[in-house]
Amino acid sequence: QYFLKEYLQGAVVSQEKIEEAAELYTHHFGAEFAGGPTNPTAFNRAGWEYILKEHGGKLPISIKAVPEGMTVANKSVLMTVVNTDPKAYWLTNYLETLLVQVWYPMTVCTQSREQKKSIIQYWEKTGCDPSGKPPAGVCFSLHDFGFRGVSSVESAMTGGCAHLVNFIGTDTIAAMQCAAKYYKAGPGSFFDCPAFSIPASEHSTITSWGKEHELDAMRNMLQQYPDGLVACVSDSFDIWNACGEYWGTQLKELIEQRPPPAGRPLGRAGS
Structure with a gap:
């Protein structure tokens, strides 16, 4: 939901963005680096202005996906992207680079789930009750300090949210803010806060x-x-x-x- 709401939902095409892109790609696809001309025809201005005029800047696409958090087998189809306007047939491939970014939170969530399964196994072997209610139990057995180990704030947000599918202990505040903003986690939901922590020394x-x-x-x-x-x-x-x-x-x-x-x-x- 984060990628959809942040980048694709609503009117995301504007004349200002079109002009900015046209200026960029005129030079980007030109041959100025070799003393040649610019290339003003490489950018699909007509296509983007069509979307702006006919669809109010909203992208004419339909995205279907398996429910977030669902466990699926390898090689399963995770999403389909279809254009809903034949004149915008070219649009779907433009979105591929953005949409495949979901690999990161999916990978974090999958690894977190496997780690949780291992933790439960050893809780049971050592005589502990793995179904303990907060503030005890497996849900606090793997605390997220991952912000310092990722490439960006956005990585911390999406990866941290993915960790919260399996656990509710985190020090990654960006993940909590992401969960509250994009997933309505917080006051009025199961807890009044997406995740929890305790005072700690370092x-x-x-x-x-x-x-x-x-x-x-x-x-x-x-x-x-x-x-x-x-x-x-x-x-x-x-x-x-x-x-x-x-x-x-x-x-x-x-x-x-x-x-x-x-x-x-x-x-x-x-x-």
């Missing part, structure tokens, strides 16, 4: 205390966030010492004083 907020004060940094996290879930990166120096000596011994009493059921801290291996 390596810089622990290592800045120095190795000799790592315990103090962890204690500070518990004191700054006395209620609810809180995550603390624990592998800045020695995760085994952090889990056994700090969390399991010196901070144990402070942890046990936190209000249940959602007051537990999460020791996170961040590297």
Whole structure:
């Protein structure tokens, strides 16, 4: 829906855009780089002005697709694109480059689904209930920090939304904004927010205390966030010492004083 609503829905052709494209392609398809002439006939001005005049700038195409989120077999037809005006027969292929961009969120969603299946398998093997209701359960078992690892804000938006098909934990705010704007996720839907997160430390907020004060940094996290879930990166120096000596011994009493059921801290291996 994002690609349809952002790029194709409504009147997307205007005289201003036609003039801009005509100027660009006159030079782009010309031979000026070799001292030759420009090429003002390469751009299909008549075709675009026909769409503007006869269709009010709306694209005369029909797009049909399998429902978003549906699991389908390999080699299944995912969408069809048909022109609805014989005089705009040329239009469908113009849209191919844009429409195939759905490969990215589909790939993220597919990988996320496979990871979720693996997580459920090991939840069951270790005696956990994989159907736990929020704030517990599989739905929070793979948190999205993917914004920093993708090529653009738009990639974070679409890929982050795809991840939210399978999980509801994310720090990718752009994905939440995309879900709210294009999918009406938020107030009035199942939750009042498309996804959730918790306060968390990162390596810089622990290592800045120095190795000799790592315990103090962890204690500070518990004191700054006395209620609810809180995550603390624990592998800045020695995760085994952090889990056994700090969390399991010196901070144990402070942890046990936190209000249940959602007051537990999460020791996170961040590297």
